[in-house]
Amino acid sequence: MSVPLLKIDQLAKSFKGLRAVDGVSIEVPEGKIYALIGPNGAGKTTIFNMIAGVFAPTEGQVLFGGQDITGLRPDQVCQAGIGRTFQVVKPFNDLSVLDNVLVGALRKTPHVDEAREAASTILKQLGLDGKSQQMATNLTLPERKRLEVARALATGPQLLLLDEVMAGLRPTETDEMVTFFRNLNKETGITILLIEHVMRAVMALSERVYVVNYGQLLSQGTPDEVVNDQAVLDCYLGEDAF
Amino acid sequence: MTWDTIANIMIGGVLTGLVYALMALGLSVIFGVIKVVNFAHGEMMALAMYAAFVIFSTYGLDPLLATPIIAGGLFLIGYIMQRALVAPFVTRPEHEQFILLLAVAILLVNGLLLIFGPDAQSVMVEYGFDSFEVGPLILDKVKVYAAAASIAVALSLLLFFKYTRTGKAIRACSDNLRGAQVVGLNIKNLYALTFGLGAACVGAAGCLLSMLVDITPMLAPELTLLAFIIVIIGGLGSLSGALLGGVLIGASEALAGLLITPSMKSLFSFGLLILVLAIRPQGLLGKRSS
Amino acid sequence: MERIFGGVPKRALGLLGLMIASLIIAPAIVNAYVLSVILITLYFAYVGQAWNLMMGYAGQLSLGHTLYVGLGAYTSAALFVHFGISPLIGLFVGMAIAVAAGALIGSMAFRFGIGGVYFALLTIAFAEFTRILFEHFDWVGAMGGFFLPVENRDSSDFLNLRGGPVMFYYVILFLCFAALGVNQWLLRSRLGYYWMAIREDQEAAQAVGINTFRYKMIAVMISAAMTALGGVFIAFYYNNLFPADAFGMHRSIELILAPIIGGMGTLFGPILGAFILTPLGEGLTILMESMGVKAAGVKQLFYGVILLVIIRFVPGGVWPLISKKLGIDKRMKGKSE
The missing domain is CATH 1.10.8 (Helicase, Ruva Protein; domain 3)
Structure with a gap:
């Protein structure tokens, strides 16, 4: 059995006592496109930032290609082979x-x-x-x-972390991006983990979806499984009702 | 050297430090709300000192009594400066703000130099050499009065922020600018008021300091640095930190003057600044920004 | 050479060549006073370029840059006076000490993530700290000043940097344009791109694999070394050094005026700024003197006004405006449009 390219293990982060991420474990095998979804404030970007080295996790580990990269600086993480985008573009x-x-x-x-x-x-x-x-x-x-x-x-990079790159795009632009990433993945074998709100893109691109809510993993599975999961629907509905 | 002498010098330092604290408070108020570092702070202080000197030598008015006038004058200058000059820079990069106020500082200090010349002037009130004797301690009257007045001004400012509508509105701008805009506060006016209040603090402090030290234009950049040292040690934007920093610097300068030589006393302050920046950049009472 | 000149438009090269050529023949044409003004202009153009690397390109605002001038000046002068060591050797020691000081400040500031205003204040604090130390440093004359022996100024002894104004003129002319070449070369290398990335956005720079600490350190150290070299020059040109003059904050301010006015983050900005500012300042002084006004501070007042106007209305400096008019390719500068 091969080692997953990215494996985060029981990752947790507290900000001044507030537990933004609480024991999340995710695996992304080489060459796959996976997605990380969840309502606003669920802790998705915090997870990304811990992978990318913006801040060190309070607990848990980040393994990249079997190597422990927990607590490395962002530039070291990039040098290790992880590229990222920022939700608020920089x-x-x-x-x-x-x-x-x-x-x-x-x-x-x-x-x-x-x-x-x-x-x-x-x-x-x-x-x-x-x-x-x-x-x-x-x-x-x-x-x-x-x-x-x-x-x-x-x-x-071997692994690309995409933080809401489709947000604010028109549907045709979204489709272009989806096609681009799919071709990129096919041609270069690059592994992608994306945070996305645009479900159309998530459904079209990702092979497997992780859902986080309140800093914890709520559900996981294929896109179809996840959108039919009552718990997932509840958490999104709950947000809408708010 | 007896303990009495040391105690006297230290208390003298603390009293002077309270005037410094008022000056630093002005800097901290401006930064805390507008997020602009007033690099012309010491120069505004020197302006106030010369104003006190002119008023004293022309009308014989005691700086203690001139304090409200000069604070009012500086308030106006600060208000206008924010409106006319600083306002468009609030959203510009930090270094441009810094350079703008640097230009203001250069204009002020050289303007003073041009008008008053490089020689030291002094304000000598009648009770200049009088002192209070409290047990073994001998306290200079001017220092006691200046310190008391500084505390009074600082306290009224803090009360203003705590209890008045405008004061609360200013604090709202500082805590959450977007929110303040949403609820319809007039940010432009509040910013100008804040700059005015900060300038008034430094005006009062300058007026009071004129009784304690000789006045030269070259004092201005030193005072700017001193104000920075104090607020950084106390924590930029923290009002109580500014007060603590002022007292700390006043006392440590006095102590350094006693232990080493007076000309090296600012070495001590700079050393302290470097130490604080290295170990606790957010200052003693400041909050970490991240 | 390709790295330096490649891609620079012919027109720009032509203008630059014309400028250098006229500066080379200047000593034969102008009188001693005018030459001394050009000399000091070139000095400010030189140190301005050194500062510009750090602020204009790497985005680190140093307001205590005279620290490096002073360290270079005092070190080389002390080695010469006390041990008879030629400044051509002393300059390396001076640069090394300045680099060490820059590294110390940088490592403190960048390690703890001190940026912006805090960094600027830290640099001022270090310069002032050093000034007070030197005011009590008897080995180099303390407050009373430190003096180099002034010998016959008719013969030139380049090895000991002893000679007349013309020799010093050519030294600083060479330094100024060598610095331009070095900067151009640095900025077209990976280093230059990394500096600009850090200036624009540190987080994004880190995310593309840039070790921001390391590259900011390199910027401080190169800038310190270049500035210190200017200090060696100024020490041997003026022959006297005072702590308040060598390390005083007004010197740091003087040093940053030219690049700000000419255009931070542009290659030619510091040179242009110096050629605008210094002659104007000198002209004003002469004018005041001829009118019988002897007032200290007028020149500085004038600098203050210019600084205010520039930062208020053309914060990018004068060079971007002029280069557009001249039709010189934007590649000449770091940022454009």
């Missing part, structure tokens, strides 16, 4: 779109020229090549979301 505003991605590509090569080439290729894949000389600050929100993905991809 482009390098005063750099051109191309340079934004170039900075990411410099993880794989110290040579700026090679990084620039790699960056152009990725921008083309994401349909941003027409904008490459613009300042990132001039992009529209959907474009910035794509830039976020491009920059993370440029670091050449």
Whole structure:
């Protein structure tokens, strides 16, 4: 039996006594696309941040390719092979779109020229090549979301953590993104864990879904299983009723 | 050196420290609400000191009595400064705010230099050499009065924030700007009021300090740094921290002057600042921002 | 060379060449006073570039940069006066000490995540701390100042940096444009891109694998070394050093004016800023003197006004405006548009 690429084990995080994440365990095998869903404030982004090294978990472990990466700094996590996007996009505003991605590509090569080439290729894949000389600050929100993905991809990750990259996109744009990630996964074998509210994208992309609520794992299974789980429906309905 | 002397010097330091505390309180109020660091703070203080000097030498008015006038004047200056100059910078990057106020500081200090020249001036009130004797302790009258007045001003400011409508509104801006906007508070006006209040504090402090030290334009940047040291030690944005920091710095400077040489006393403050920044960057009473 | 000049538009190179050429022949044309003004302009252009690396590119606001000037100056001067060590050797010691000081400040600040205002204040605190120390440091004259022997200024002894103004002029001219080349080269390397990423967003920079601590440290250390070299120059040019002048906060402020006015985060900004500011300041002084006004502070007052106007209305500095007019490619600078 092979080791899952990402395995988080009994991960917990407390902020000033408040338990934002409480003993969550997730496994993502290599080459798969999995999703992490749940109502707002359920602790999804906190889980991402613990994987990505933004803060260390209070308890539990993060294993990547069998290696313990718990408590590493974000840059070390990236160097280990995990790329991430931010829910609230963080482009390098005063750099051109191309340079934004170039900075990411410099993880794989110290040579700026090679990084620039790699960056152009990725921008083309994401349909941003027409904008490459613009300042990132001039992009529209959907474009910035794509830039976020491009920059993370440029670091050449084995695992991509996507934090709500489809939020705010129009349905056709969402479908484009879904197609993009599916092809990417097929062609490069990249593993993806996504946080997503757009269920259309979750259903289309992910093989398996984890549902968190109140910092705990509420349910897991295939997308179909999960959307038919009464507990999951309740937690979303509860949120809507609020 | 007897214990009496040490105690006298320390108490003198604490009394001066209370005036420093009032100055730092002004800085902390401005930062706490507007999130702009007033880099021209010491320069505004020097302005107030010269105002006290002019009023004293022209009309013979005791700085203690001139305090409300000068605090009022500085309030106006602060209010206008926020409205006309600082307001558009509230949302700009931190370093631009800093440079803006640096420019204001340069203008103020060199303006004072141009008008009053580099030589030291002093305000010598009649009771300048009088003192209170409390048991073995000898307390300079001016220091006691200045400290008492500082406490009075600081207390009234704290009461203002606690109990008045406007004070509460200002605190609301500081705690939750978005919320304050949503409930319809006039942020622009409240910010200007806050800057005015901070300036009034430093105005009162400058007026009172004019009785204790000689006035030169070159004092201004030193006072700016001192104010920063105090608020950073106490915790930027924490009002009680500013008071504690002021007393601490006043006492430690006095002690350092006693133990080493007076010219090295600020070495002590800078050392303390570096230590606090290294060990507890949020200050003694500040909250961690993350 | 490709790394330095490649991609720079011909027009820009032409203008730069013209500028350097006229500066090279300047000593043959202008009088001693004008030359001394250009010399000090070049000095501010040089140290401004050093500061700009740290603030303009890596985004770390240092307001105590004169610390490095002072350390470079005092170290090389003391080695020369006390041990007869040539400043050409002393400068390495001076730079090393400045780098160590920068590393100390950086490691304290960056390790504990002190940024922005706190970092600026920490740098001021260190500079002031050092000033007070030097005011009590008898080995280098304490408050009374430290003096280099002034010998015959007609002959040039480059090895000991003893000579007339023309020699010093060429030294600083070389330093200024060497710094431009070095900066251009650094900024086109991975280092430069990483600095700009850190300036724009530290969290995002970390997420793409940048060890922000390390690259900020490198920025401080390079900037400190470059600045210290300026200090060596100034010590041997003026021949006297006073703690209040070497480490005083007004010096730090003077040092950052040119890059702010010219344009932070642009390669040519500090040079342009120095060439705007210093001659204007000098011109004003002459004007005041000719009118018989002897007033300290007028020049600074004027600097204050310029600073205020620039930061209020053109916070990006003058260079971005001019480079657009000249039609010089935006690649010349870090940020554009």
